[in-house]
Amino acid sequence: MKDTRYLTFALCKGRLAKQTLELLEELGITCEEMKDKDSRKLIFVNEELKLKFFLSKGPDVPTYVEYGAADIGVVGKDTILEAGKKVHEVLDLGFGKCKMCVCGPADAKKYLENHELIRVATKYPNIAKDYFYNTRHQTVEIIKLNGSIELAPIVGLSEVIVDIVETGSTLKENGLVVLDEVCPLSARMIVNPVSMRLENDRIKELLYKLRSILKREA
Numbered sequence: 485m486k487d488t489r490y491l492t493f494a495l496c497k498g499r500l501a502k503q504t505l506e507l508l509e510e511l512g513i514t515c516e517e518m519k520d521k522d523s524r525k526l527i528f529v530n531e532e533l534k535l536k537f538f539l540s541k542g543p544d545v546p547t548y549v550e551y552g553a554a555d556i557g558v559v560g561k562d563t564i565l566e567a568g569k570k571v572h573e574v575l576d577l578g579f580g581k582c583k584m585c586v587c588g589p590a591d592a593k594k595y596l597e598n599h600e601l602i603r604v605a606t607k608y609p610n611i612a613k614d615y616f617y618n619t620r621h622q623t624v625e626i627i628k629l630n631g632s633i634e635l636a637p638i639v640g641l642s643e644v645i646v647d648i649v650e651t652g653s654t655l656k657e658n659g660l661v662v663l664d665e666v667c668p669l670s671a672r673m674i675v676n677p678v679s680m681r682l683e684n685d686r687i688k689e690l691l692y693k694l695r696s697i698l699k700r701e702a
C-alpha cells in the first residue's frame with residue numbers, strides 16, 4: 485500500500501490563530517502543543533492523521549501555499565488580496581470578520597467626492613491601488629506604512645488611510661470616520677493548485693466536513 489503523504493497547513497499567528505485551532509478541533513484535529521504560548525517549536529505533527537501544521541506571519545501564509553511548502557493555508561481575505569498569489573481560495577471560514585475601509589477626518593470626504601490627488605497611507609498598497617485606480621478611477625499617491633495607520637492623517641502624512649475596521653473604536657478614539665467601504669473581510673482557506681489535484685480526495689473530504697460544521701454554526 486502506498487504511504488500517505490503529510491498534508492501541511494500554514495496557519496496565521498495572531499488574531500486568527502485561536503479560532504483556527506478551535507475549528508480544527510471540531511474536526512477532531514487536535515494539536516495541544518500549538519497552544520503552548522511559551523514554546524518556540526515551529527512545526528507540529530499529527531502522526532495518526534498524517535497532518536503537519538505551522539504558524540507563520542499572516543502575509544507569509546499565501547507564499548508558503550503558492551510554493552507548495554504548505555498544501556493548505558488559513559489567512560484573512562485582506563492578506564490574500566494584497567499578496568496576489570496563485571492559490572485557490574476554497575472556503576470562507578466566517579470568523580475574523582472586519583472591513584477594509586477608506587477612513588479619515590470627516591471633512592476628508594470632499595477629497596473623494598472631487599476625485600482629488602490625495603495621499604493615502606496604508607499597510608495594503610495593492611488593495612488601495614486597485615480600489616482607487618480601478619474602482620474609483622481616482623489618481624492618488626499611496627504611502628506604505630507597517631502599522632498604527634490611523635496616525636497618518638492625524639500628523640499630516642496623508643489625507644486618508646485604507647485600513648481594517650472591526651469595532652470602529654480605533655477610529656473613534658482618534659477622531660476619524662469611515663469615508664467609504666472597500667470590501668468585507670474574513671478568514672479564508674486557501675489551497676495550493678497542485679495539491680488540489682494530487683490530494684483531491686483528502687482536501688474534498690476536509691472541505692465537506694468544514695462546510696457542515698460552518699453550516700451547523702450559522
Ligand SMILES: Nc1ncnc2c1ncn2[C@@H]1O[C@H](COP(=O)(O)OP(=O)(O)OP(=O)(O)O)[C@@H](O)[C@H]1O
Pocket residue numbers: 496497498499500542559560561562563580581582631648649650651669670671
Ligand atoms: N481589528 C482587526 N485588525 C486587524 N485584523 C483583523 C481585525 N479583525 C479581524 N482581522 C483579521 O485578522 C487577520 C490577522 O490579524 P493580525 O492582527 O494577526 O494581523 P496583522 O494586524 O496583519 O499582524 P501584525 O499585528 O503582526 O502586523 C487580518 O489579516 C484580518 O483579516
Ligand SMILES: O=P(O)(O)OC[C@H]1O[C@H](OP(=O)(O)OP(=O)(O)O)[C@H](O)[C@@H]1O
Pocket residue numbers: 630631632633634647648649650651652653654655
Ligand atoms: O476597528 P477596531 O476594532 O478598532 O480595529 C481596527 C484596528 O486594528 C488593526 O490594527 P492592529 O491592532 O492590527 O495594529 P496595527 O495598527 O499595528 O496594524 C487595524 O489596523 C486598525 O488599526
